[in-house]
Amino acid sequence: MTGANRGGIEHFVRGTLGCGCPDEVFQSIAISHLPAVAGRPPVVQLLVGSRLLIHVVAPPAEIPGNGWIEQLAANGRAARDRHGYNRFRLVIASATPLAAARELTARFSRAVLGDEKAHLHFVCNDRLPASLELPAPAAQVPSEPLRADAK
Numbered sequence: 001m002t003g004a005n006r007g008g009i010e011h012f013v014r015g016t017l018g019c020g021c022p023d024e025v026f027q028s029i030a031i032s033h034l035p036a037v038a039g040r041p042p043v044v045q046l047l048v049g050s051r052l053l054i055h056v057v058a059p060p061a062e063i064p065g066n067g068w069i070e071q072l073a074a075n076g077r078a079a080r081d082r083h084g085y086n087r088f089r090l091v092i093a094s095a096t097p098l099a100a101a102r103e104l105t106a107r108f109s110r111a112v113l114g115d116e117k118a119h120l121h122f123v124c125n126d127r128l129p130a131s132l133e134l135p136a137p138a139a140q141v142p143s144e145p146l147r148a149d150a151k
Contacts, residue, residue, distance in 0.1 A: 025049030
């Protein structure tokens with residue numbers, strides 16, 4: 001990762017998400033893309049200094065109901081714990097403020113009840129660093145898992 005990209009990620013993590021990580025944490029930043037899985041949108045994953053796990057997603061078109069935020073919370077927390085990271089942050093990025101933000105916050109809070117090291121953030125797309133290219137909304141998975149007809 002170039003210095004400019006690293007600086008953009010550091011500014012995003014510190015300035016936008018409010019992380020108080022020490023400087024040395026930002027010496028290592030890895031970005032990966034996790035594909036969409038039935039009911040869950042694709043994820044851009046940031047691993048900052050082997051301490052902070054961040055999942056950035058664009059919300060699916062049909063926000064309420066299908067359990068995608070609970071799935072993201074469970075998957076992120078499990079990955080954090082499995083690899084010994086300190087914190088997990090789920091970032092929902094969209095072009096405009098989400099009308100369902102209050103509902104999504106409540107659902108996330110229930111999914112991580114008692115976990116002080118899991119956090120939810122809502123950000124506008126223009127606050128994301130250029131190196132965090134999110135998939136276009138058309139690439140989102142349907143609200144129901146795809147099923148093959150049994151024959």
